Amino acid sequence: MRAADPVEDPHGYQEFVLSYLGDDDPAEVQQKTPAILRELGGRAGDEVRTRPAEGEWSVLECIGHITGAEIVSTARYRWIVAQDEPTLVPYDQNLWVERLRANDADPEEVLDLFESLRRANVRMWAGSSEEERARIGMHEERGPESFELCFRLIAGHDRVHAEQAARTLDAIRTR
DSSP, X not given: OOOOOTTTOHHXXXXXXXXXXXXXXXXXXXXXXXXXXXXXXXXXXXXXXXXXXXXXXXHHHHHHHHHHHXXXXXXXXXXXXXXXXXXXXXXXXXHHHHHTTGGGSOHHHHHHHHHHHXXXXXXXXXXXXXXXXXXXEEETTTEEEEHHHHHHHHHHHHHHHHHHHHHHXXXXXXX
């Protein structure tokens, strides 16, 4: 299945990302992601910043993007639970990777930040009630999104971009 454009087809994008989660527990998936990213970064070694082709992300940029999504989700979860139907602002993933210089970052610092945020977010999820999980924010492109939907999306998103990082690593090793 090919990724739908999140701006042109926001609901197709949601379906695509959720297809990577399936019926799996989103908290369990999210708890495994830090180890997967550390393993990918470690396997990449000195090639962690190598792009497989022009316009494609390196392993570090994939990890940086997953971390950027965690930063955004950290805020979104809290806005949704604490406020009444807050606006959820979209962001351009390519601009975040480029302008925030993901490929220049220290891989260890990026992973440490990701792990810290992820622990806090999984802990928040574990302590949330059904009512809190059902609360919604209004995504400017996709419409209403509950805390539960956002949490599930991030679990699928982890898998999408971890798979991308693995493909990147394979591509740079086979050239």
